[in-house]
Amino acid sequence: MSVNDIRAYVETLARQAREASRVMARADTGSKDTALRAIAAAIEERRESIQAKNQRDLAAGRQRGLSDALLDRLTLTDARIAAMAEGLRQIAALPDPVGEITDLKFRPSGIQVGRMRVPLGVIGIIYESRPNVTVDAAGLCLKAGNACILRGGSEAIHSNQALAACIRAGLERAGLPETAVQVVETTDRAAVGALLQMDRYVDVIVPRGGKGLIERIVAESRIPVIKHLDGVCHVYIDDRADLDKAVRIAVNAKTQRFGVCNAMETLLVHEAVADRVLPRLAQEFRRAGVELRGCERTCAIVGDCKPATEEDWYAEYLGPVLAVRVVDHLDMAIDHIARYGSAHTDAIVTEDYTRARRFLREVDSSSVMVNASTRFADGFEYGLGAEIGISTDKLHARGPVGLEGLTTQKFVVLGDGQIRT
């Protein structure tokens, strides 16, 4: 297709999505849940043919020399297909956020004013290799009453088309428009550029992928973006910390999983307890294969410790490396987090009431924790049910984004003939 053809194609998808979004916005909860369960059933029924399509993607990927890690993420095993179906059923079981009216109050003029939760409209989702995003994102958008346009990675195109067919079958079974979930069928990169210009039809873009992808999208998009950038998460061990809790939390925050955005990347330790807690931690981290990069004071206490550079304080390692800094007091910890952090998730370990309260208030991150592992920053752990991602933006949705983040609120006014005087 020429660039003009791609533009016209994407515009057709976008216009159809806009039309479908009006039907989805008024769809009742029962129809939406029926669709979600029907999609789950279709995925299970067609497991083998989905896997056959997935094999085509894998073969092409091997030929193109994709890394083993990428090929693994691309593979639709039996367990992953079962998990997709189960995820849809869990979304069906969540309460419907749409239509909820809150704060309905009488005003002196006699009108009653409240807010109604409503879908955002049309959501464009741009993601990389994992085909399960196709199903998870479609499910969340559908339940929140939105239409969506899904643009997955080119390396997963056949898998995504097979899953899209299941989604269409489920929507049809529920009497909902098939255009409520559309997968972009061309792998041409120009389709992304065209989608980002469709501000007339598309209300929000949710990119999922590496920092490079997200920065490109933000730079190019005429449509608001709900995005996730860095996760440079901190744990600060205060001198009034329970040191057993401190060790447990710091070890869990770093080592429970390395490649995730809510893993600790920098540990801050109050100087008064550094002598006692850092040797214990160093032993645990050594056992877990974590390399330590410390400030001078840290390296003086801990043996096998590389000197940290300025870049280490900014680093999101996403791997078995940890920056460690000894600080003079709480204020220095808060300043460090404000300067080097990414406003994702930060935790204090302390038994001190006033310091806990100050940390909660003064650290400006999407999740702020007292005596808990940063690894809890997650839609399921927070009780949101499922998440489309974790937002590091301040506007609209901040932190884990679940169904509510895919909706907005409008004002409703109920009157009895009132006029303004």
Add this chain to the structure above:
Amino acid sequence: MSVNDIRAYVETLARQAREASRVMARADTGSKDTALRAIAAAIEERRESIQAKNQRDLAAGRQRGLSDALLDRLTLTDARIAAMAEGLRQIAALPDPVGEITDLKFRPSGIQVGRMRVPLGVIGIIYESRPNVTVDAAGLCLKAGNACILRGGSEAIHSNQALAACIRAGLERAGLPETAVQVVETTDRAAVGALLQMDRYVDVIVPRGGKGLIERIVAESRIPVIKHLDGVCHVYIDDRADLDKAVRIAVNAKTQRFGVCNAMETLLVHEAVADRVLPRLAQEFRRAGVELRGCERTCAIVGDCKPATEEDWYAEYLGPVLAVRVVDHLDMAIDHIARYGSAHTDAIVTEDYTRARRFLREVDSSSVMVNASTRFADGFEYGLGAEIGISTDKLHARGPVGLEGLTTQKFVVLGDGQIRT
């Protein structure tokens, strides 16, 4: 100043604002209210010197040939100065939104998860001639715990500088940083461009002014924008309407004030009542000097009616002109609003329960009303206390934006040593 100098100057303002925002975020309610009242007192005390500066702007404006309407908006009369001070005292009397924790719940893991309302951080406000925006915007930002950078119209520069001095005096009296509210002191247009690039320091831009200004800012900004575009508001008179209410509401929505965004621009009338209600309305509108532009069926009923063109359905007249269309039924009214409206404020007049409910749910506008005038779409009328504007965006703030719209929420997690397994 050269463009480079201006960039450096604006960057200094932005960096100072970012530093001040951290102090403001933890400022207690008492200090913020003290500052608001002290600014109000300073404005009253310095009324004459403010007016002297204002005269310089007015003289310059006359020389530059500004229109009478613009000169009027620029003038700081005694009454307007008193209103600014009163507005600040009203903001001081509003509840502080910052720090409120909601939905704090235990999760199965043992952690307690809730949300805390927090300031946005640094807000850039770009506006045109009216100097009172300087004070209103500063007051709202301050109460919500933000720092702000104010860039007013060049024609009001001396007035704005005089008001900025009062604001600094009030902040100082309350022990808050003077850099929490900064007025851009150069009238060079390059300062706006520079401000819109300061995404490292500025969290959100709020433009106030005509559509041209806002579109330019959105196109140029690297920072999220809370914006107000068109107000193409509709009133739909259903065949089950109480026609007395219908006439009262339609007349008020159009004629109570012409130049405002929540005035009705298109009237939709069900065909079954058009014969009865349109002649009454035409008489009222004629008396108020409103020109009618109708569809064929409207013009067949109403004598002095110009035929409406396609452009009329899209028009925001902001003046004594009204587009009128007879529709077959509720669905046609909802379709018309979806196609031609601007998603600002739309009202139905009906006594029918199901139609009222459908209109509330299916019309996707920032305010949707039953049996009330569109003119109520306003922060004061809704009980928000004061507003920084009306947002026609869907993300973050929708409709009138008060203190809450200048804040966001973060997750707080309270634990007792919990780790993720």
